[in-house]
Amino acid sequence: MRNFSYVNATSIEQVPSLLGRSWDDAVVMAGGTDLVGEMKDYAAVPKRVVNLKSIEGLDYIRQDDAGLRIGALTTLTDVLENSAVSQELPVLHQAVSVIASPQIRNMATLAGNILQRPRCWYYRSEDFPCLKKGGARCYAVGGVNTYHAIFGSGPSYIVHPSDAAPALMALGATVHVHGPRGGDEVLMDDFFTMPEMNIRRENILRPNEIVTEISIPKPEANSKGMYLKVRERESIDFALVSLAAQMTVVNGTCERASLVLGGVAPIPWRAVEAEDYLRGRRITEARAESAAEAAVEDAAPMPHNGYKVEIAKNLVKQAVRALAS
Amino acid sequence: MADRKQKAAPEEPKAAQGNGGTRFTRRGFLKGAGAGAVTAAVAPAMLVSGARTASAQEAEGVMAGTVTLDVNGQTHNVEVEARTTLADALRDRLEITGPKVVCDRGECGACTVVMDGKLVFSCMTLAMDAQGRKIETVEGLADGDNLHPLQEAFIEKDALMCGFCTPGFLMSSKELLDANNNPTPEEVREGLSGNICRCGTYPHVFEAVMSAAEKMRKGG
Numbered sequence: 200m201r202n203f204s205y206v207n208a209t210s211i212e213q214v215p216s217l218l219g220r221s222w223d224d225a226v227v228m229a230g231g232t233d234l235v236g237e238m239k240d241y242a243a244v245p246k247r248v249v250n251l252k253s254i255e256g257l258d259y260i261r262q263d264d265a266g267l268r269i270g271a272l273t274t275l276t277d278v279l280e281n282s283a284v285s286q287e288l289p290v291l292h293q294a295v296s297v298i299a300s301p302q303i304r305n306m307a308t309l310a311g312n313i314l315q316r317p318r319c320w321y322y323r324s325e326d327f328p329c330l331k332k333g334g335a336r337c338y339a340v341g342g343v344n345t346y347h348a349i350f351g352s353g354p355s356y357i358v359h360p361s362d363a364a365p366a367l368m369a370l371g372a373t374v375h376v377h378g379p380r381g382g383d384e385v386l387m388d389d390f391f392t393m394p395e396m397n398i399r400r401e402n403i404l405r406p407n408e409i410v411t412e413i414s415i416p417k418p419e420a421n422s423k424g425m426y427l428k429v430r431e432r433e434s435i436d437f438a439l440v441s442l443a444a445q446m447t448v449v450n451g452t453c454e455r456a457s458l459v460l461g462g463v464a465p466i467p468w469r470a471v472e473a474e475d476y477l478r479g480r481r482i483t484e485a486r487a488e489s490a491a492e493a494a495v496e497d498a499a500p501m502p503h504n505g506y507k508v509e510i511a512k513n514l515v516k517q518a519v520r521a522l523a524s
Numbered sequence: 525m526a527d528r529k530q531k532a533a534p535e536e537p538k539a540a541q542g543n544g545g546t547r548f549t550r551r552g553f554l555k556g557a558g559a560g561a562v563t564a565a566v567a568p569a570m571l572v573s574g575a576r577t578a579s580a581q582e583a584e585g586v587m588a589g590t591v592t593l594d595v596n597g598q599t600h601n602v603e604v605e606a607r608t609t610l611a612d613a614l615r616d617r618l619e620i621t622g623p624k625v626v627c628d629r630g631e632c633g634a635c636t637v638v639m640d641g642k643l644v645f646s647c648m649t650l651a652m653d654a655q656g657r658k659i660e661t662v663e664g665l666a667d668g669d670n671l672h673p674l675q676e677a678f679i680e681k682d683a684l685m686c687g688f689c690t691p692g693f694l695m696s697s698k699e700l701l702d703a704n705n706n707p708t709p710e711e712v713r714e715g716l717s718g719n720i721c722r723c724g725t726y727p728h729v730f731e732a733v734m735s736a737a738e739k740m741r742k743g744g
Contacts, residue, residue, distance in 0.1 A: 204585035205606035205652055217583060235648045236629050238607070247585055248606070252653065276642070300718025301696070303630060305642040306649070434717035435631055 200238045203245055207253035211411055215379040217249045218407040222399070227251050227409055229272055230307035232299075233315045241325045242316065242332065257411065260284070266417040271310035271375075271410045275363075276301070278309055288415065290424030290443050294366035297428045300435045310410040313364040313374075313390075314402070317357035317465075318437055319347065330355045330398050344501040346439070349508055350464035355394040356501065358462050359401060364391070365443035365459040365467040366426055372415045378408035391466035401466060419455070422447040423522045427514045428461075438462035440510040444518035446477075451523065453477040458494065458518070460511055470494035473515055482523035491515040591655045595620060596664030604651040611635045611646035613654075614661065622662035622691040633719030636692040637661050643699045643718070662691035665698065674698060677736035678729070685723035692719045697733045705741050709734065 208214050208227075218225045225247035228234050237243035251257070257272040262283045269278065278284055278295050285292040298304060298312065321327040321338035328334030339347040339356040347356040368387040376383045391402050404410070418424065424445040430436040441461035447454040456477040458470040473494035480486055491512040498508045588605045593613065602617045611628075614620040614637075623646045624634035630648040637646045638660040665672040674697050677683070684690045693716060700707060700715035707715065712733050721729065 200607045202587055202605050202607045204587050205650070206583060206585035231650065231653070232630050232645075232648050235609070235650070239628065249585075250653070299630075300633070301715060302633065302636055302643045302645045302718040306644050435720075 200235075201241070201244050203238075204247045205250060206247060207250045209253060211254060211257070211377050211409070214249060214251070214254075214377065214409050215407040217247070218409075219247075220406055222406050224406065225249055229311045230274065230303075232303050232307045233311060237316055237323075240323045242323055251409070264417070266415050268412055268414045269309055270412055272308050275304035275307050275309060275312060278363075279304060287418065288366075288370060288424065290369055290426050290445055291363065291366045291415070293426035294362045294428075294441075294443060297426070297430075298362045303435075309363060309413060313361050313367065313387075313413070314404070314410065315360050317401070318360045319357045322357060330394070331357065333399065339501065343503060345503040346437075346462075347501055347504055348464050349495075349498045349500045349504055349511070350460075350468050351393055351466075352499070353394060355398060355465060357394075357401075357465050359391065359464065359466050360437045360462070361467065362426070362428060362438060362441060362461060365441060365461040366424075367413060367415065368467045368469065369424065369443035369445045369457040369459045370415050370418065371457070372413055374410055375412035375414065376404065376408050377411045378405060382411070384414075387467075388469065394465050418445060419447045421449050422455070425518055425521060427518060429510050429514070440507050440514060442511070442514040442518055443467075444515075444522060446519070446522040448482065448523050452479065452481045453519075453523065454479070456490075456519070458515060460494070460514075463498075463507055463511055470515065472496050477519065482519060484520070487516045487519040487523070490519050586652075589652065591651055593618070593651070593654055593659060594657065595659045596661060602651065606650070606652060608651045609647050610637070610639075610649040610651050610654045610659070613651035614646060614659075620661055620663055624688055624691060626688065631720075632689070633692040633696065634689050636695045636719065638695055638699050641699075641702075643696055645718075660695070660698075662694050665694060672698070673739045674701070674733070674736040677732040677739065681728050681732035681735060683725055683728040683732040685721075685725050689719060689721045689723075693721070693729055697729075697736070700733065701737055701740060705737055707733075707737060 206217055208217055226245040227249045229251045251272060257270045259270040260273060260281050261268045267283055275295050275298055317331060321329045322331050327338050330337050337353060337355045348358050372387045374385050374387060374390045376385060422445055426443050428438045428441040430438055438461050440463055443459045445457040456474045458473050460468040460470055473490040476493045477490050494515045495508050495511050500508055586606060590601050590603050593600050593602055600618055602613050604613050611623050611625050614623055623637050625647055626632045626634040628647050630645040635645055635647040636643055639657050665675060674694055696716050696719050709730060712730050
């Protein structure tokens with residue numbers, strides 16, 4: 200890890216001026232569980248690291264009529280142990296429960312989780328100057344792409360590693376951003392960006408902007424949610440494929456389905472085709488099957504990751520069945 | 525797929541790569557330049573702790589400084605660089621070598637310590653962030669020559685083979701039992717799920733924790 204200059208921020212307002220115009224100048228750190236690893240691997244070599252943990256009052260979970268507001272510095276453990284989350288937002292509760300390990304959940308924050316950088320082994324290796332690091336190619340193409348994307352058409356084939364992001368997206372959450380011109384709000388659905396729009400990053404944040412809060416609207420009265428995650432190890436592992444599902448089913452008919460896949464694309468991947476198919480339909484075994492097929496209609500697996508298509512289908516089928524019953 | 529593309533983020537200005545010239549090379553900080561030796565004085569303005577007002581100096585940040593670490597009830601002043609992890613500060617400066625650095629990426633659990641009552645990976649915690657926090661390592665578990673019930677149970681149930689992961693497992697077990705002295709086997713597995721044993725002694729570890737819990741409930 201290259202040494203850096205470490206600054207303790209004391210207020211949200213102060214942060215944009217402590218950051219720079221380029222990601223090479225300065226980065227923010229909260230739990231550090233992703234950034235410290237990136238710095239050890241020289242995937243990030245910032246001149247300055249701005250500590251956000253020194254800002255008071257960014258660690259909260261508040262409930263009102265509109266829903267839940269979660270401060271950016273709230274740890275994953277605090278989200279996991281919150282009764283409003285476990286009772287009303289099972290999809291988020293279940294997603295957070297399968298993130299990494301107790302140690303990581305004690306350190307890592309909810310905002311940091313959705314801002315994680317790719318876990319691609321080429322990106323994390325100093326030996327591969329890949330597209331994400333300003334290089335000329337994506338080494339997953341023609342390389343070993345077992346854990347890479349099955350959706351999207353490049354030019355980078357990373358997958359988004361977050362478990363919380365698909366759950367928050369399925370719930371229609373909003374990200375609150377603070378920058379030099381003040382605060383802004385962006386729907387999770389508009390927050391993440393595909394590589395063809397911005398090859399170096401995975402979301403709309405500029406180098407001098409930070410996330411301050413994530414707000415989650417109260418789910419519809421008849422809706423139910425769940426998070427399914429398939430991984431190679433039962434702990435401390437990222438998803439091969441995951442699915443966040445929130446569905447409103449009345450008398451066996453799906454009024455609305457929100458299905459977001461994780462681990463399959465450079466951003467949390469909304470299965471729009473499956474959602475459209477399910478809307479207004481009575482859920483049957485055959486239709487759960489058809490929804491699963493629709494979810495992977497656009498999949499274009501690489502030579503080593505075709506298995507992800509089958510997992511994605513099975514997760515959609517499982518969730519649709521479970522949430523309709 | 526145009527609807528997937530969403531808002532374009534602005535192009536990042538092309539800044540010079542790397543951070544030429546800022547690498548900290550002071551001999552006193554180089555590993556091997558005298559184990560644990562605290563050498564040159566650090567200017568008071570570089571102290572990490574202290575005033576919270578945003579002076580120009582603070583906005584620039586610090587590349588090195590002195591942190592006060594409270595480890596197992598003893599306080600130590602340690603000079604560290606900004607990049608020094610808590611694991612390295614404990615092991616290389618204070619010779620508190622219970623926490624092991626194995627994966628050095630927050631994945632294996634060998635460096636686990638308890639900080640302010642919570643389990644953390646010391647390899648992923650900056651030493652500067654541990655300033656003033658209460659840190660517990662395996663060295664603080666026994667009371668003099670009297671082993672902690674968990675340590676006794678690990679011996680009794682043969683819960684270690686090579687033993688390299690054991691300090692981490694003990695700290696995770698301790699935090700688990702401090703929070704809940706009557707865990708189910710499933711809760712024990714979940715509580716220890718951040719620790720890896722490459723010898724595969726998990727069943728014995730789980731058995732030891734259950735046995736220690738029972739003993740501790742009886743006041744042993």
